[in-house]
Amino acid sequence: MIYLFYILVFPGILFLSVFALAAEFIDRKLYAKLQNRIGPPWFQPLADMIKLLGKEDIVPTDANARMFKLMPLVAFTSTVTAFFYIPIWGERSIYYFNGDLVVVLYLLTIPTLTFFIGGWYSTSLFARLGSVRTLTQLFAYEVPLFMGILSSALIANSWSLSEIAVFYAHRPWFWVSNIIGFAVSLIALVGKLEKAPFDIPEAETEIVAGSFTEYSGRHLAFFRLSIDIEMIVGASLLAAVFLPFGLEFSAPIAFIFYIIKVLFIVALIAVFRTIFARLRIDQMVHFCWKYLVPLSLLQLLINLILKDILT
DSSP states (O other), X not given: OHHHHHHHTSSSHHHHHHHHHHHHHHHHHHHHHHTTOOOOOTTHHHHHHHHHHHSOOOOOTTSOXXXXXXXXXXXXXXXHHHHTTSOSSSSSOSSOOTTHHHHHHHHHHXXXXXXXXXXXXXXXXXXXXXXXXXXXXXXXXHHHHHHHHHHHHHHHTOSOHHHHHHHHHSOGGGGGGGHHHHHHHHHHXXXXXXXTTSOGGGOHHHHTTGGGTTOOHHHHHHHHHHHHHHHHHHHHXXXXXXXXXXXXXXXXXXXHHHHHHHHHHHHHHHHHHHHSOOOOHHHHXXXXXXXXXXXXXXXXXXXHHHHHHHO
């Protein structure tokens, strides 16, 4: 019974949905303030979700109906599942094992693939163009994201998120050694979320809504909610790996620290997308492979040297 509560209520679907919508509001509000705009009211993300859920689900005549309808559910399920392996109110997650870090990274890759498949099977020209851009970006930011996060596991000598968080929580002096990895992973996360300046797959002024052009109603609502939840899970992952302070306290205090850290990363994402304008797809790929990958390799080298010194 307790596991059913974990999945459906806390820290599962209900908590993630509420927190994701709240984080979307904070992101949009801060984004607006930085542009000297008023921004949306606090209930706007929820109102948008209710509106989409009440709209008709339209499936294009030439689309593969089964794949078209299935992809939003796959995206939603994978993001929610990844969250259960991340420690949020203590030094251990609900489900943890030595290797769960790889599982989380794998699960966070699935939503991007569903964007591609859903858009491709829409058979719309705009959707397919957005899908190709989505897949192109995946091969650009995924490598530095993986290297930036996995390099921190070398010093901790574990592939478990819980054990990595515990290691750094009790050795705060090692946080400094992972600053480069944090910066690279944060930028790569912005690309994974397809936010400016990496919002190329959903460039409204060029290709309407990219992969989601033909989506409406509940299917679009699930995709939008999956992206919001992916932002929370991605920020939680970065917080557990690079900002593990506060986990050593009691559960309520540790949870407060978790909320603060996640919202801090969400704020950084809002600031980042305010400063920079949208890049072209070739510029995005060039930036990732010319700058992010070498920086992630440098982080890997630093951690290998530190690990050799410690052993």
